[in-house]
Amino acid sequence: xxxxxxxxxxxxxxxxxxxxxxxxxxxxxxxxxxxxxxxxxxxxxxxxxxxxxxxxxxxxxxxxxxxxxxxxxxxxxxxxxxxxxxxxxxxxxxxxxxxxxxxxxxxxxxxxxxxxxxxxxxxxxxxxxxxxxxxxxxxxxxxxxxxxxxxxxxxxxxxxxxxxxxxxxxxxxxxxxxxxxxxxxxxxxxxxxxxxxxxxxxxxxxxxxxxxxxxxxxxxxxxxxxxxxxxxxxxxxxxxxxxxxxxxxxxxxxxxxxxxxxxxxxxxxxxxxxxxxxxxxxxxxxxxxxxxxxxxxxxxxxxxxxxxxxxxxxxxxxxxxxxxxxxxxxxxxxxxxxxxxxxxxxxxxxxxxxxxxxxxxxxxxxxxxxxxxxxxxxxxxxxxxxxxxxxxxxxxxxxxxxxxxxxxxxxxxxxxxxxxxxxxxxxxxxxxxxxxxxxxxxxxxxxxxxxxxxxxxxxxxxxxxxxxxxxxxxxxxxxxxxxxxxxxxxxxxxxxxxxxxxxxxxxxxxxxxxxxxxxxxxxxxxxxxxxxxxxxxxxxxxxxxxxxxx
Numbered sequence: 001x002x003x004x005x006x007x008x009x010x011x012x013x014x015x016x017x018x019x020x021x022x023x024x025x026x027x028x029x030x031x032x033x034x035x036x037x038x039x040x041x042x043x044x045x046x047x048x049x050x051x052x053x054x055x056x057x058x059x060x061x062x063x064x065x066x067x068x069x070x071x072x073x074x075x076x077x078x079x080x081x082x083x084x085x086x087x088x089x090x091x092x093x094x095x096x097x098x099x100x101x102x103x104x105x106x107x108x109x110x111x112x113x114x115x116x117x118x119x120x121x122x123x124x125x126x127x128x129x130x131x132x133x134x135x136x137x138x139x140x141x142x143x144x145x146x147x148x149x150x151x152x153x154x155x156x157x158x159x160x161x162x163x164x165x166x167x168x169x170x171x172x173x174x175x176x177x178x179x180x181x182x183x184x185x186x187x188x189x190x191x192x193x194x195x196x197x198x199x200x201x202x203x204x205x206x207x208x209x210x211x212x213x214x215x216x217x218x219x220x221x222x223x224x225x226x227x228x229x230x231x232x233x234x235x236x237x238x239x240x241x242x243x244x245x246x247x248x249x250x251x252x253x254x255x256x257x258x259x260x261x262x263x264x265x266x267x268x269x270x271x272x273x274x275x276x277x278x279x280x281x282x283x284x285x286x287x288x289x290x291x292x293x294x295x296x297x298x299x300x301x302x303x304x305x306x307x308x309x310x311x312x313x314x315x316x317x318x319x320x321x322x323x324x325x326x327x328x329x330x331x332x333x334x335x336x337x338x339x340x341x342x343x344x345x346x347x348x349x350x351x352x353x354x355x356x357x358x359x360x361x362x363x364x365x366x367x368x369x370x371x372x373x374x375x376x377x378x379x380x381x382x383x384x385x386x387x388x389x390x391x392x393x394x395x396x397x398x399x400x401x402x403x404x405x406x407x408x409x410x411x412x413x414x415x416x417x418x419x420x421x422x423x424x425x426x427x428x429x430x431x432x433x434x435x436x437x438x439x440x441x442x443x444x445x446x447x448x449x450x451x452x453x454x455x456x457x458x459x460x461x462x463x464x465x466x467x468x469x470x471x472x473x474x475x476x477x478x479x480x481x482x483x484x485x486x487x488x489x490x491x492x493x494x495x496x497x498x499x500x501x502x503x504x505x506x507x508x509x510x511x512x513x514x515x516x517x518x519x520x521x522x523x524x525x526x527x528x529x530x531x532x533x534x535x536x537x538x539x540x541x542x543x544x545x546x547x548x549x550x
Contacts, residue, residue, distance in 0.1 A: 043292050046261050050253045058249035065241040073234035077223040083123060084220045086137060088112055088213050089174040090122065096219065097122045097211055101137075105192045109139040112216035125170060129221055134165045137216040138177065165217065177215045265293030272300050281308040336374075342366050392439035392526050399425070399433050402479070403466055405444045410451050410464060417455040419462060426467040434468055436479055436548045439526060443479065443546055446522050446530075449515045450483040450542050457487035457540065468548065478528060479546040489534040498532045519544065 087096035098121055099112040114121075165173040185193060193214055223231065265287055272285045281304055287297035346363045407423045414421035447464075454462045465482040490498060497503045499520040519542075520530040527547030535541050 043261060046291070047257055050257045051250070054249040054253035055246070058245045061249075062242045062245040065245070066238045069234045069238035069241065073231045073238065076227050076230040076234060082221070083128070083132070085117060085218070086112060087123075087217050087219055088114060088211055089170060089215070089217065090211065091171055091174065093122070093124070094126070094171065095122045095124045096128075096217070099211075099213075099216055101216065104139075104196060109192075110137075110216070111139075111193065111196060111212060111214050112137075114211040125167065128167060128219070130167070132167055132219055132221050134167055134170060135218045135220075136165050136173075136177070137218045138181075138214055170217075174215060178213070181214050261289075261291070262293070265289070265291075265297060268297055269293070269300060272297075272304065276304060276307065279311075281311060339367060339371075390522075390525060392442055394437045394439055396435050396437050397440045398435055399429050399466075399468065402436070402438070402440065402443060405440065406447045406451075406464060406466065406481070409444065409448045410462065413448075413451050413455045414462070417458070419455055419458055419460055421451075422461070422463045424463065424465045426465075429466065429468050436468065436477075438479055438546055438548055442522050442526055443481070446519045446544050446546075447481060447483075449519045450481070450544060453515050454483050454485040454487075454540070454542070458485035459487055461486050471547070477548045479548055481544040481546075483542045483544075484535060484539060486539045489538060489540045490532055495532055495534070499530060516542075 086099045086101060088099045089095075090097050097114050098117040100115040100117075101110045102113055103109070104111045165177075181193075185191060185197065188194075196212060197214065222228075268285060268287055272283070275281070275283055283304070285297050285301040285304055287294040342363055346360070349359065403423060403425055410421040410423060451462065451464070463484045465480075465484075467480045467482075468477050469480055470476070471478050494503075499516050501517045503517070516530070516532070523530045523544050523546065528545035530545075531543045533541050533543070
């Protein structure tokens with residue numbers, strides 16, 4: 001028999017699935033994890049991340065703009081560097097020839113050789129700007145005799161040591177300097193300069209090849225005032241870029257951090273504060289991030305829920321008091337009416353003189369009965385007022401002890417009412433016998449009220465079930481007491497108003513309809529509830545719940 005397998009590739013993956021698809025899904029999952037971590041990062045971590053990113057951006061922008069303004073600064077003074085550099089003087093053409101320096105001696109003394117620079121080979125002296133500065137770049141001046149004086153036979157003005165070369169006296173200065181070098185070279189035939197300049201003419205010009213000379217000049221031209229001003233401006237802007245960009249980026253980081261991380265949370269808290277101030281508690285404080293503001297919002301939500309619960313409890317108390325006062329006033333009307341009628345009848349007979357001793361005794365007995373009824377009403381009202389101030393006194397009580405108290409009360413009532421009673425415990429509680437933190441006297445009082453009410457209407461049997469069950473809140477449990485009877489069950493009016501004060505479908509002089517009401521109040525005080533229902537097989541069922549707080 002052939003085995004039917006699922007369609008897929010050789011490695012068990014569904015057909016059409018590739019490693020690339022798996023890698024993409026893994027990458028998407030990791031990206032989602034990173035986004036979730038970023039959403040739940042603390043405000044301190046988020047602020048540091050924002051600042052780091054924006055400071056890196058500030059550094060990049062500062063370096064870029066500074067380099068830009070630096071290049072603009074160089075371009076602004078570019079005209080000052082067009083002719084700057086080393087030159088040789090050619091007296092035949094009265095021009096300056098572009099040159100480069102070469103090392104002649106072991107101690108790096110220089111000579112100068114004609115060369116082309118930026119496509120320029122020479123420039124006429126007359127074409128140079130008057131502001132051109134000329135500096136002697138020769139090295140031989142350090143070794144010749146400084147006390148030498150030039151000959152007075154020259155047609156040019158006499159030059160002495162210490163004279164500086166200028167654009168005006170450059171021809172005379174160059175001839176004087178060459179004369180000085182030739183005299184020094186004649187006295188020092190072994191100088192390294194001798195082989196290089198042995199072919200020079202008396203004027204110092206080379207017979208053939210590129211022009212060489214021990215005498216060189218460095219020319220420089222200052223920038224124009226407008227170029228200097230523009231260069232200074234670009235330099236200032238280049239310096240200003242660092243503090244400017246850092247300040248802008250720090251402001252942008254702080255503004256984005258406030259807008260993205262602080263403003264939404266503060267808006268939620270501000271809205272919650274405004275609603276709470278207006279006593280509007282029908283809302284929730286929600287913050288999607290698990291950061292400091294998120295935890296603060298959760299604290300606000302806890303406070304709002306507590307205030308809402310307190311407000312509901314206060315409203316229930318006020319409404320319950322209103323109903324209690326209305327019921328009390330309604331039930332007082334009957335005995336007061338009877339008292340008023342008896343008193344009026346008695347007064348009429350006394351005035352008419354027809355009241356016999358027997359009639360007076362009967363009227364007095366009737367009045368006493370109604371007064372006693374009023375006293376019981378007052379006592380019942382007093383007990384209800386005390387219940388409102390009663391607080392549960394919790395202590396650790398074993399499950400078996402609670403079951404024993406309920407069983408004793410049930411057996412006693414069963415004997416009085418000639419009925420049967422049965423107590424059932426859940427299998428878990430019967431085996432584990434858990435310990436509960438409840439008010440034992442309060443639970444016992446509720447159980448007695450419910451059992452007394454059940455035996456009053458039961459035909460033959462009353463049964464009770466006892467259990468400990470978990471609640472919707474994690475880690476919390478509740479004690480559940482279920483009382484069943486085989487009587488007629490609750491009417492529709494009783495299911496709706498059975499826990500209201502003074503409600504009774506069979507009123508009597510001894511009972512005022514407070515049993516279920518008192519039990520309901522006690523369950524509510526103990527963090528639980530009381531519910532009424534009819535059993536499917538017939539009869540009534542009352543379920544009492546008590547919170548077993550740690």
